[in-house]
Amino acid sequence: MPKIVIENLYHKEIYTKAPDRKVIELIHENNVDWMHACGKKGRCTTCMMIVHEGMENLSEPTDREEYFRKLGRLKENQRLTCQARLQQGTIRIKVNEMYKFPHMDYSE
Template sequence: MPEIEISNLYNRKINTNSTEKRALEIIHENFIDWMHACGKKGRCTTCKMIIEEGMENLAPVTQSEERFRNQKRLGEKERLACQAVVFGDIKIKVANKNKFPHMEYSD
């Protein structure tokens, strides 16, 4: 059962019974607001997550993510939450530029 820990949301931990879901789906199913301006289609970088641990527990980078990496809009330790399928435990954080003003973050 994969677990996602969001370090700058006070180390909030969420679980899923599935290993076929994208990170953003899991986050939203657990009632956590996470930015996604393009409707989860991989057309922007507003759902960017910074991977602190567990990069190996995500499906390979998608074409959308590769395009953003080539444009220098997505770093090597960053993935799009709407594209990254979670297969195991990961520790992530919300990028500063993608934080919501109505939420309280721990960093």
């Protein structure tokens, strides 16, 4: 069963029975606030996740992600939650320091 572990949210675990879903949809459906300034359209990088493990369990980078990589706004271990789809297995991610919400309590 595909799983997301958000390491700096006290290792919050999110499971899904339906693969090939956008990571941000799964996060929001599980009542976790996650930044997305452009409305989940791939026009900014505020929904960026840092992937510590499981990059192979995500869909291939989209044109929008490649665009931001070329601009230097996404590193190799970063993906946009509004573009990346969880295919299988587990991903271990963190919220980027720049995009943490002040009203949330983060760990680590």
